[in-house]
Amino acid sequence: MWRPTPLVRAKRLERVLNTPAKIYYKNETGSPSGSHKANAAVAQAYFSSKQGIQRLVTNTTAGQWGTALAFACSIFGIKCTVYMSRTSYDSKPYRKDLAEAWGAEVLASPSKRTAVGREILAKDPDSGGTMGIAKAEALEDVLGDESARDAVGSVMNFVLATQTVIGQEAQVQFEGYDDYPDLVVGCVGGGSNFSGIFWPYYYSMVNKKSPKNVEFLAAESSAVPKLTMGEYIYDHADSMKLSPLFKMYTAGSGFVPPPIHTGGLRVHGTAPTLSLLVDEGIVKAVAYDQLEAFEAATTFARCEGVLPAPESAHAIKAVIDEARKCKAEGKEKVILFNLCGHGLLDIEGYREFFDGKMSANNADPRALKSALDDVKGSYQWLNKGD
Ligand SMILES: Cc1ncc(COP(=O)(O)O)c(C=O)c1O
Numbered sequence: 001m002w003r004p005t006p007l008v009r010a011k012r013l014e015r016v017l018n019t020p021a022k023i024y025y026k027n028e029t030g031s032p033s034g035s036h037k038a039n040a041a042v043a044q045a046y047f048s049s050k051q052g053i054q055r056l057v058t059n060t061t062a063g064q065w066g067t068a069l070a071f072a073c074s075i076f077g078i079k080c081t082v083y084m085s086r087t088s089y090d091s092k093p094y095r096k097d098l099a100e101a102w103g104a105e106v107l108a109s110p111s112k113r114t115a116v117g118r119e120i121l122a123k124d125p126d127s128g129g130t131m132g133i134a135k136a137e138a139l140e141d142v143l144g145d146e147s148a149r150d151a152v153g154s155v156m157n158f159v160l161a162t163q164t165v166i167g168q169e170a171q172v173q174f175e176g177y178d179d180y181p182d183l184v185v186g187c188v189g190g191g192s193n194f195s196g197i198f199w200p201y202y203y204s205m206v207n208k209k210s211p212k213n214v215e216f217l218a219a220e221s222s223a224v225p226k227l228t229m230g231e232y233i234y235d236h237a238d239s240m241k242l243s244p245l246f247k248m249y250t251a252g253s254g255f256v257p258p259p260i261h262t263g264g265l266r267v268h269g270t271a272p273t274l275s276l277l278v279d280e281g282i283v284k285a286v287a288y289d290q291l292e293a294f295e296a297a298t299t300f301a302r303c304e305g306v307l308p309a310p311e312s313a314h315a316i317k318a319v320i321d322e323a324r325k326c327k328a329e330g331k332e333k334v335i336l337f338n339l340c341g342h343g344l345l346d347i348e349g350y351r352e353f354f355d356g357k358m359s360a361n362n363a364d365p366r367a368l369k370s371a372l373d374d375v376k377g378s379y380q381w382l383n384k385g386d
Contacts, residue, residue, distance in 0.1 A: 005030060005166070007173035012303040014323070021326040022179060023319060025339045026166050026197060029306060033098065035341030036163060036193045037068035037153060043162040044151050045072035055079040055148040057141045059109065059134030061189070062088050062263030062311065063095030064341055065153030070104035080104035081148075083111065083137040085129035088263040094345045109134040116140050116240050131267045132239030132253050139242045154190025155237060155246070155271045163196025166338060171200055180211050181336035183322060187314040188218040188227065188285070189264045191271030193340040194315075202282070216283040218274070219318040221265035221293075222362045223258050226251040227278055227285035229368060234382040235269055235375045245379065248275040251363065252371025258361040260290050261349030264311040264341075268371075288317045289360035294353040296320050297343065309341030310349055 010023040031038040048056055056078055060066030066082035073080035082104050089096060089108040096106045109129040110117035114137045120127050127133070142150045152159050167184075174180060184201050186194025204210040220227050226249045235250040237243035250269040251257070257266050277283040288296075290310065297313035299320065300306070308316060315337045326333050343350065352358045376383045 004169040004173065007170055009177070010304055013300060016299065016303050017320065017323045017327065019323040019327040020330065020332040021323040022332070022334045023323060024177070024179070024181070024334070024336045026170050026336070027306065028166065028193070028338065028340050029342035031068070033064065033068040033071045034344065035064045035068065035309060036166060036196060036338070037065045038071060039165055039196070040153065040159045040162045040192060041065070041068035041072035041151070042075070045069070045076045045078055048149060049076035049078055053078065053147065053149050055081060055145065056151040057081045057138045057148050058151040058153065059083045059131060059138045060088070060153065061085050061131045061134070061266050063092050063099070064264055064309070066104070066106065067095050067099045067102070069151050069153070070099035070102035073104065074102040081141060082106045083109040083134040085109055085131065085134050085263065085266070087128035087259050091261065091348055092263070092345060098345070109137050111137060113137070114140045128259060130239060130256055132237070135238035136240035136242055139238060154192040154267070155269065157273060159192050160195040160199065160271055160273065163192045164199045166193070166196040167198060167200035170197065170336060171204070179334050181214055182212055182333045183215045183217060183335045185217045185219065185315050185318050185322070185335060185337040187265060187311045187340065188220045188270055188274070189267040189311065190269070191274040193338050194218055195271060195274055197336070197338040202277070216277070217318055217322070218278065218283055218285040219314040220285060220287050221260060221262050221314060222287040222289045222360070223260045223262070224251050224255070224266055224268060225287045225363055226268060226270055228287045229363065229365070231372050232275055232279050233375060234379050237269060245382065246272050248272045249278060250372070250375065251368055252375050254374050255368060255371035257363060260361050261346060261352070262290055262293065262310040262314065264309070265314065286318055288314050289362055291353070291358055291360050292317050294350065294358065306339065307343040307350070308339060309343045310346050312338070312340045
């Protein structure tokens with residue numbers, strides 16, 4: 001039976017930070033695949049099985065979405081093919097093993113299976129892949145098989161909607177604490193876990209049912225700073241420009257981020273709904289590098305006993321900064337964040353951090369500008385004046 005994930009007050013973290021802020025988190029780490037991604041995967045595998053679809057194909061960066069979909073497909077008896085970015089395939093082999101344990105076929109992307117992959121490998125045999133390349137491979141695969149469909153791990157409204165189970169549960173669980181958040185924080189790759197936790201609170205505000213004016217804060221990776229350094233323009237979800245165009249904050253679909261241990265945030269574009277709210281100033285955004293994130297994750301693990309996924313660590317860093325601000329200003333704020341995944345399969349990243357071998361790996365501003373110029377040049381009539 002599916003039970004609500006816990007809402008936890010991080011009292012030891014509050015004590016260590018010596019902050020008047022009250023810090024709460026939704027703990028999504030207990031799902032079979034270890035993250036929030038199962039919420040969307042189970043729904044898509046269920047509806048696909050009802051439609052008679054025989055195979056779901058997808059792209060994954062860190063492997064969290066790929067493993068979640070493999071798990072969900074195994075429940076509903078559907079075949080599963082996962083194109084996993086080569087950098088993560090090599091650095092996180094256990095996620096591939098987990099997906100295979102649930103019966104999925106996992107290919108390192110770019111792969112030789114598709115024309116897209118072969119073309120990229122011909123130009124760069126060592127390509128580490130990107131989310132956009134893996135997406136293009138998944139789309140090409142599906143276009144050649146009538147019994148298969150593309151499964152989507154983030155960005156689209158129907159994915160974000162299934163994730164709102166997180167925020168809806170939090171709203172009910174908060175009644176037991178007699179508290180209500182002033183600030184909701186989440187990390188952002190494509191935008192699904194953050195939207196999942198903040199949408200219900202935003203919805204309550206729009207419907208004038210919220211007892212507070214809640215603030216929303218998105219934490220992204222400085223290796224792919226689409227919200228803080230990207231542009232709000234029309235772009236594709238994949239590097240081969242096969243997907244429809246979405247108006248979103250993007251770093252450019254051709255942007256190749258530096259390698260980081262936070263594969264789930266290594267995504268060039270973010271959900272159109274989230275992008276709109278950022279553009280309107282309703283959601284604020286901050287970017288952190290992986291060193292800052294792993295440091296925050298270590299503090300959290302030592303206080304709360306849970307080893308966070310590197311993605312979630314970006315949200316934790318934002319929470320720690322906000323809690324310190326509360327201390328400096330003497331303000332008691334209730335902060336809620338989403339602990340969207342555990343880091344037990346990200347141990348290689350932690351090892352590199354503890355050994356002092358990790359570097360920040362921020363985005364190169366010139367590469368960012370060139371990827372954005374490319375998108376704007378391709379769709380001048382859409383992107384002019386934006
Ligand atoms: C644990 C975890 N958190 C966050 C993300 C980022 O995705 P989203 O912004 O859609 O939640 C991912 C993506 O793979 C992930 O695996």
